[in-house]
Amino acid sequence: MIRILKQIFRTGIVTEPLLPEVDAEIQEVGAELKKAIGKRFSRSLTIRQVDAGSCNGCELEIHAINNPIYNCERFGIHFTASPRFADMLLVTGPVTRNMEIALRRTYNATPHPKLVVAVGDCGCNGGIFGESYASLGGIDKVIPVDVVIPGCPPTPAAILNGILRAVGNR
């Protein structure tokens, strides 16, 4: 236990002030955003992540926004296991034929008003996998999308920024 505490003290707080490139935009959305999350989402935005066919690269970066450096919880953002509790779906991948139904069901199980954010080049338009017998292309081919976050994979900063943008848009 002593070791654990020592390590915690030694590490200190590593959460970063917002990165400059995100910063500008977040400043802009800034106050309004806080208000938005505060008013519409009771100061907490709950996200259900859905992999609709990604290569798992995008998932790694979504994991990263949870790490102590990006620490998305400070914005009131956290992930839930059930779409029933979710305010937002964060969807990756070119929707595969085999995931289409599961994605639709997840969407339908999410209560209104719901936000959908498509993550990664694949989520935007199918990316390198494009459209084929097995891949339907972007997320918007299956469910309505509010905001897209391009990149292969997008950086954690870009993902955070995209999420905040989606909330700000509302």
Place this chain on the structure above:
Amino acid sequence: MSVLLDAIKSSLGSDAGCDECRYTASMLFCSVPRERFVDAAKAMRKVHALLVAEWAADETPFNRGFGIYACYRWGAEYLIVKTEAPFEDPAFPTLTKQFLPAYRFERQIKSLMGVTAAGHPDSRPWIKFEDWPEDAWPLRKSFDASKPMPRVAGEYKFLSAEGEGVYEIPVGPVHAGIIEPGHFRFQAVGEDILNLEERLGYVHKGIEKKFESLSWKDGSRLAGRVSGDTTAAHSLGYCMALESMTGCKVPERAQWLRALFLERERIANHLGDLGAICNDAAFAFMLYQMSRLREIMLRTNHELFGHRFMMDRIIPGGIAVDIEADGKELILSELKQIAKEFNRLVKIYDQNSSLEDRVRDTGILIPDKARRLCQVGIVARASGLNLDCRTQNPFPPYDRIKVNVPVLISGDVHARAWVRVEEVRESIRIIREILNTLPSGAISSDVGLPSPDTYGFSAVEGWRGEIVYWLQSGPKGEVNRCMVRDPSSVNWLGLEQAVLGNIVPDFPLCNKSFNQSYSGNDL
């Protein structure tokens, strides 16, 4: 002479045609008549070879039927045994009785290529879902892959168990965490798992088919996206297979830097996994500490190579980005910090008895089972099998680096975690050695294009384990077939076995310690 080739020859005699070789690189290959395919497998089993992969290729563009290939491994040797089936009679005898992993490979061959493994115990489709048209065989040349398929009615029959107190728990495809989709069905009594059935294929994106529509050069980008967490190793596997077809000599410096990417990928993923395993044992402290170290590495990657995972940095013929002297310094100082903190954290892991209670004796895959299931990589090494392409089939520059491979025999969650711990330490050492040795010179050379009807093969040790690529060029020298075998294709079977007799709440822990790729399996 070769052990495998000798074994085939002595049991099949003149039936094994070993001369017909279209491999430019030194690769053991022989073809056998269809009715002797199983005898070849028996001969392989006798010399304790492992089945690496089994696949089919549509060879109608050459006026042949289907080629069915089985790749075996024994120590440093890989041997591919080929048999043919005419187009009108697409069938071959099953190898499932000889080698368990053939069970899935053959279901997949049937589902995606429409070639039947006669005598296979399970006729259900694999990767292909019940709502695909029955005669949709995407890997056949006649299949139009650009159009969406209609959905048809169908039902997938899961295995079932009956008896007093037996109940079923279906899980997925959308799981609780931030994780890829797959479906698991447990049969349990009380908390004990009687049986686990995996049903994968949710992230099937038609990758193997897609390769056929790309140029050889573009193929490496797609290979880098077979499984995003293994992007360096997969693109390396593809590039090496292609280079073996064209006789391309990759410059020394590029070879060493490729190894640098590979080892950095290994460390970053192991750090993530160790954190995640501890987190599933309710020790979140470790998740945050490890993910912090991981983030440090990814940032260095971004700064030096322009991408956090180094996607598209390994290209046919070499690499796309060089490293300067200050980059070297940056890596060395980064590693110093990581090594120091990592050792401190491992001590905490090691002395935490409540953690120990969860990870020891949980999810055991005994060495004998691991062997019969032909497991590879971390999973194999945690179950007593000393398998690592970096030492047994050393692709350059590993022929000049000594790699110490950790092998444990307990086969439990702890063993799989501990193999990762040792490997992180070893990879840090290897990176230092690479940076000290790094020769100067060019970082890429011209790959050229393969001539018609030639084959390329490579086996690369990714962080999960052995990755195999097999390429075949068509009559005009285009891509005719690209077979990808991610470690997950075999190791998923290991997970199914390892959870038996464990309690349902320990499944996430077992699963995390295997951490297999869905995308790399579903293709």
